[in-house]
Amino acid sequence: MNWMGRKWLILTILVIAVIIPQVVTNKYYMNILIMSGIWSIVALSLNLILGYTGQVNLAHGAFFGIGAYASALLMLKLNMSFWFALPLAAAIAGFFGFLIGLPALRTRGSYFAIGTLCFNIIVTLIVDRWEGVTEGARGLMGIPGPGPIPLPWGSEITFKTMAAQYYLVLCFLILTIFVLRRIIQSLVGRTFRAIRGNEELAEAVGIHAMRTKILSFTVSCFFAGVGGVLYASYIGFLSPEITDYHVSFDALIYVMIGGVGTIVGPIIGTLLIVTIPETLHIAAEFRLLLYGLILIVMIIYLPRGIVGWVKDLKGKRRQEVAWEKS
Amino acid sequence: MGEILTVQGLTRHFGGLAAVTDLSFDVRAGEILSLIGPNGAGKTTVFNLITGTLLPTRGKVFFQDHEITGLRPHQTTSFGIARTFQTTSLFYDETVMDNLIVSYHCRTRMGLWDALFHTGRSRADERQSRQKAEEILELIGLQDRAWELARNIPQESQKRLALGLALVTEPKLLLLDEPTGGLTEEENISMMALIQRVRTRGITILLIEHKMKIVMNISDRIVVLNYGEKIADGSPQEVGNNSAVIEAYLGAGYAET
Numbered sequence: 264m265n266w267m268g269r270k271w272l273i274l275t276i277l278v279i280a281v282i283i284p285q286v287v288t289n290k291y292y293m294n295i296l297i298m299s300g301i302w303s304i305v306a307l308s309l310n311l312i313l314g315y316t317g318q319v320n321l322a323h324g325a326f327f328g329i330g331a332y333a334s335a336l337l338m339l340k341l342n343m344s345f346w347f348a349l350p351l352a353a354a355i356a357g358f359f360g361f362l363i364g365l366p367a368l369r370t371r372g373s374y375f376a377i378g379t380l381c382f383n384i385i386v387t388l389i390v391d392r393w394e395g396v397t398e399g400a401r402g403l404m405g406i407p408g409p410g411p412i413p414l415p416w417g418s419e420i421t422f423k424t425m426a427a428q429y430y431l432v433l434c435f436l437i438l439t440i441f442v443l444r445r446i447i448q449s450l451v452g453r454t455f456r457a458i459r460g461n462e463e464l465a466e467a468v469g470i471h472a473m474r475t476k477i478l479s480f481t482v483s484c485f486f487a488g489v490g491g492v493l494y495a496s497y498i499g500f501l502s503p504e505i506t507d508y509h510v511s512f513d514a515l516i517y518v519m520i521g522g523v524g525t526i527v528g529p530i531i532g533t534l535l536i537v538t539i540p541e542t543l544h545i546a547a548e549f550r551l552l553l554y555g556l557i558l559i560v561m562i563i564y565l566p567r568g569i570v571g572w573v574k575d576l577k578g579k580r581r582q583e584v585a586w587e588k589s
Numbered sequence: 590m591g592e593i594l595t596v597q598g599l600t601r602h603f604g605g606l607a608a609v610t611d612l613s614f615d616v617r618a619g620e621i622l623s624l625i626g627p628n629g630a631g632k633t634t635v636f637n638l639i640t641g642t643l644l645p646t647r648g649k650v651f652f653q654d655h656e657i658t659g660l661r662p663h664q665t666t667s668f669g670i671a672r673t674f675q676t677t678s679l680f681y682d683e684t685v686m687d688n689l690i691v692s693y694h695c696r697t698r699m700g701l702w703d704a705l706f707h708t709g710r711s712r713a714d715e716r717q718s719r720q721k722a723e724e725i726l727e728l729i730g731l732q733d734r735a736w737e738l739a740r741n742i743p744q745e746s747q748k749r750l751a752l753g754l755a756l757v758t759e760p761k762l763l764l765l766d767e768p769t770g771g772l773t774e775e776e777n778i779s780m781m782a783l784i785q786r787v788r789t790r791g792i793t794i795l796l797i798e799h800k801m802k803i804v805m806n807i808s809d810r811i812v813v814l815n816y817g818e819k820i821a822d823g824s825p826q827e828v829g830n831n832s833a834v835i836e837a838y839l840g841a842g843y844a845e846t
Contacts (some may be wrong), residue, residue, distance in 0.1 A: 305819070442705060449704035450714055453691040460680035467640065469666035469695025478701060527749050 271562055276489075284426035293425040295528055300432035301493050304439045305510075306517035306529035308486030311443055313515070314524035315452065316479040317459030318368065322379035322485050323514045325386035328506025330356040330488025331495040332390060332397060335406045338496075345409035349492045356488025357481045366479040368473060371462070383508040391503040400500035406495050432493055439486050444526055446482065455479050459524075471525045520561055522570030531569055592748070593762055593793050594617040599638055599648035601631075601817075608634045609817040616762065621784070621794045623804045626814035627837060632797045633675060633812070636764050639795075640672050641665045644794075652762070667695045671760035673751045675767050675797075681740040685731055685750055689722035692757040696721070705785055721757055729753040729783065745776045749783065762793045768801060781807055805829065813837070 287293060334352035338344040343351070367378040390397045397403065409431060411419040422431055431436045446452050454475045457465040467470050495501055513536075521532025540550045565572045594616040601609045616622050624632050637643040637649055641660045649658045657665055680688050697718060700746045704709035726732055729749040734742050739750060748768060755763055768784065769777045781803060788794055798804050804811065804825070811828040813821040815837040821828050828834055 291708045306654055407600055445707070446701070446704050449711060450691075450694060450699055450718060451701060451704045453687065454694050457680055457691045457694075461678060463642075464674070464754070466662040466678065467642075467666065467672055467678070468692040468754055469663045470691075471661075471663045482701070503603065 264564055274359070281430075284429050290425055293429060295538055295541050297425070297429050297432050297497060299534050300429070300436050301490050301497065301516060302431075302537055303530045303533040304436055304493070305490035305514050306521070306533045307443055307526075308483045308490065309514045310482040310518050310523065310525075310529045311446070311455070311486075312480050313518060314522075314528075315459065316455040316476060317478070319373075319376040320379050320480070320483070321376050321508065321511050321515070322363070322386070323382040323512025324508055324512075325506055326356045326487035327491040327494070327510055327514075328386060328390065328503075329359050330491025330506060331501055332403070332491075334486070334492040335403045335495045335501050336396065338407050339403060339405070344571055345407065345496055346412075349489070352492045353485050353488035353534075356491065357485030360484025360487075361477060361481045364477045368476045368480060372506075376477055380511075381507060383506075383511055385510070387506045390410070390506050397503070400503060404500050406499045406501065408496050408499070420550055428497055429494070432497070435489060435493060439489065440526065440530075442451055443482075443486070447526070451478070461577040511564055516558055518536060519558060520568055522568030522572075522574075523566075525570040525574070528568050528570035535569075539554040592616065593653060593833060594795070595651040596635075596639070596640070597651070599650065600646045601634055601638055601643060602646045607817050609638065609645075609814075611813070612817070612819055614812050616793060616795055616818065617794055617810075618793055619788070619791065620809040621788060621796060621800055623796045623808040623811045624814065625798065625804055625811060627799075629816075630814040631817040632814055633766055634817075636766055636795075636797065639665070639764065652655060663695065665815045666758050666760075669760045669761035670764065671755035671762075672764035673755050673766055673768060675770065677744070677747050677751050679739040679747060679750055679754070682738065683739055684736050685742065686722055686726065686735045688750060689725055689753055689757050690718045692754040693718040693721045695758055699756060705793070721759075725753045725757050727742070728756065728786065745772055745780075748780065749771065752787075753781065756787065757793075760792060762795065763787065764795045764797075766797045767799065768796070769798065769803060777803060789825055 280311055282294065283296065287296070298510060305323065309320065312318050312320045330352050333355040334345075334348040337348040340344060363379070363382055367375055370378055381399055391399055393399070408428070409422045411421040413419045415514070420427070422428055444484055447455070454465070454470050457468075457470055458475055462472050465475075494505070517532040518529045519532070520526025520536060521530065536554070540553070559566065567575070592615040594738070596739065597613050599609055599612040600607070612635065624635060626632055632763070633641065636647050637718040641657070641662045641664065644659055649656060651657065652665070652668055652670060656669070657670075659669060660668070680691065683691070697714040698713045699708070702708070703714070726735055729752060731742075731746055731749060731753070734746060739747065752765070753766060765784070769780050772780060777800065784794065784796075796804075796808070810823060810824055811825055812819060813828060813831070813834050820833045820837060821831040823831075
């Protein structure tokens with residue numbers, strides 16, 4: 264696709280995304296769309312460390328949960344407004360990523376995966392048992408939504424309707440895409456990919472592998488935290504399950520199915536996996552079975568996910584055209 | 590000619606095995622110094638010790654009068670020491686051009702904020718990386734393959750690219766680990782010509798090489814290792830006539846004849 268074609272495609276998708284709440288008034292579908300948006304942010308952020316830096320992080324649920332709980336506690340216990348709690352809670356998630364990254368990123372490959380999985384289980388346990396702060400299994404209730412934004416001429420933007428919540432999530436989704444894209448396409452993003460490609464060589468050409476991995480991990484956890492904050496204020500209730508490693512695996516599946524190491528992949532994966540089972544009304548137990556099956560098939564036949572597969576097809580066609588011309 | 594690199598009493602043990610024992614030698618600025626020796630003599634270990642991939646058990650390494658013993662590989666690279674690996678090491682899933690651009694990273698200064706806000710520094714760094722990559726691309730003669738994936742180019746081009754990645758880091762000293770391994774006679778000649786061209790740019794070269802014809806032709810001086818110890822050094826002629834060297838390569842008894 265040429266540059267102009269791509270620009271029009273993005274514009275079209277954006278217009279559709281903006282129009283949707285005007286057409287779809289069904290609350291059930293709006294809910295699915297909002298959740299897809301939140302999970303897309305989480306999947307996109309996971310893809311930075313997983314897809315672009317090549318480190319299999321299985322603790323993304325924990326960082327999502329840390330962001331969610333941190334914002335809920337800031338709003339409930341310190342009466343902070345959503346707009347202050349959001350960046351602060353995301354920063355807390357990022358900071359935890361930084362702290363955990365320091366020891367965990369010294370290990371490579373499956374050791375890093377196991378290390379982060381253990382961290383995730385520990386976080387869930389702490390959230391579950393530290394009742395004085397987190398209310399334990401009873402959960403945190405009555406988390407406020409975002410307060411109204413005053414406009415200069417006396418009116419204000421409120422977030423009481425589903426449509427307003429949807430636009431809020433959409434804004435943060437676009438912001439996440441924008442920021443991650445900027446990073447990925449910069450020289451900094453190139454160093455991430457170098458680590459994924461060959462860490463020893465990356466060090467040999469002068470890239471500080473540890474610092475690079477920690478940077479990627481911290482940014483990744485920051486945006487997982489953003490997803491967590493949006494979730495907390497949208498749902499209004501948090502329980503320890505939301506920090507669970509199941510959340511990590513869900514995010515992993517969205518990324519794997521959509522396309523590891525691509526920008527649109529995680530969004531497509533999330534949309535498919537969140538919307539299809541919901542609309543088909545598949546029971547939860549079967550859903551997990553289906554995920555497992557899909558994941559096995561994907562890893563064997565389409566290791567680069569749907570988007571990677573489409574890219575490969577296009578590349579092949581281009582090669583064939585070049586072959587015929589020569 | 591002054592020394593660019595000084596190795597003093599370098600020793601490395603792996604458990605009970607002494608891979609390198611009390612090795613000392615100098616590399617003079619502008620020369621091509623070859624490190625030779627039978628398989629397992631510890632040549633690659635010496636490279637790993639100089640670049641910081643391995644820490645020495647004992648001994649010191651000085652580069653341009655700075656002690657660099659124990660520095661990490663990314664630090665020695667920014668000091669101006671670049672290396673290639675015995676098994677061709679590339680970012681195989683990236684294009685030739687992208688391989689070169691990312692390897693210039695150690696000479697750029699932009700960080701996360703520059704990336705996010707497209708600052709002047711980020712634009713300048715991007716432009717400079719691109720320019721440097723194009724310059725090296727021409728030197729290694731891969732302009733026609735700039736946009737191919739590194740995994741899809743022929744083996745000889747991959748070897749050139751591996752050398753290119755080291756050159757992009759703007760080294761003063763280049764450590765080459767068997768740059769002609771697996772190449773044909775013809776390709777050897779063009780690779781050697783390339784190495785000579787690199788040297789005329791003022792880059793000092795420390796070379797590990799097995800093919801004696803090449804070593805004798807290209808080297809200013811040679812250091813011979815056997816079982817991790819230096820058994821001889823000097824000009825190609827001196828080393829070629831050294832009885833200890835002949836013994837190490839051909840076995841005892843050949844030296845007299």
